[in-house]
Structure formats: structure tokens, C-alpha cells
Amino acid sequence: MIPIRKNAEWWNLSKEDRVALMKEHTIPTVAYFKTVKRKLYHSTGLSDVDFLTYFETNDLGEFNDLVIALRMVREDTFNVQLGEPTIIGTLKNWDEIVDLLVK
Numbered sequence: 363m364i365p366i367r368k369n370a371e372w373w374n375l376s377k378e379d380r381v382a383l384m385k386e387h388t389i390p391t392v393a394y395f396k397t398v399k400r401k402l403y404h405s406t407g408l409s410d411v412d413f414l415t416y417f418e419t420n421d422l423g424e425f426n427d428l429v430i431a432l433r434m435v436r437e438d439t440f441n442v443q444l445g446e447p448t449i450i451g452t453l454k455n456w457d458e459i460v461d462l463l464v465k
């Protein structure tokens with residue numbers, strides 16, 4: 363889970379300009395559709411960040427490549443917070459959790 367905050371310049375762009383920049387954001391992500399599942403939560407006004415991005419993957423190397431690719435698009439220059447903290451965990455079902463607790 364990676365919290366993200368954008369600067370005022372971003373929010374002052376026209377909707378059309380923001381959509382154009384988000385298209386640039388989406389292009390490099392296509393290569394990761396099969397290995398990275400994502401969910402985007404909007405948190406402007408609810409938290410001190412604008413977005414909580416959530417991802418699931420079995421391949422952290424692929425995920426690292428994805429993040430590096432997105433750090434190179436123009437949209438990234440509007441980010442004033444990306445991560446810090448980044449929260450990492452593993453999905454476990456109830457039986458697996460009980461097994462871990464009794465060990």
C-alpha cells in the first residue's frame with residue numbers, strides 16, 4: 363500500500379490536462395496487467411494524502427520495474443509524497459494465521 367500526495371500545481375491543471383497525463387501514466391502499466399492487481403482509493407480531504415494505492419503481486423521484481431517505469435512519466439513530477447510509509451504484507455487465510463500463531 364503506497365500513499366500518494368500531489369502538489370497544488372496538479373490540482374490546478376484543467377481536467378483535460380490531467381486526463382492526458384494519466385494516459386501517459388497508464389501506457390507503461392499495460393505490461394504489468396497480468397502480474398500486478400491494483401486498487402485506487404481517493405482520500406483527499408479524508409486523510410493528509412490524496413490517494414491510497416493498493417497492489418497485490420507474487421513478483422516483487424516486476425512490481426519494482428513497474429514503479430521505476432512510472433517514476434519516469436511526467437505525472438510523477440507532481441507527486442510530493444510517494445510511499446513514506448510504503449506498507450508491505452502477505453495475504454493469509456484464517457487457517458494459515460492459526461498455524462503461524464500456534465508455532
Ligand code: HEM
Nearest residue numbers: 364366384388391392394395398400402413415428429432
Ligand atoms: C498495473 C499497474 C497500474 C495500472 C494499470 C494503473 C492505471 C491507472 C489508471 C487507469 C488510473 C486512472 C484512474 C483509474 O482509472 O483508476 C490510475 C491512477 C493512479 N495511479 Fe496508477 N496504475 C498502475 C500502477 C500504479 C502505481 C505502481 C502507482 C504508484 C505507486 C500508481 C499511482 C496512481 C495514482 C496516484 C493515481 C491517481 C492519480 C490522479 O488521479 O491524480 N499507479 N492508474
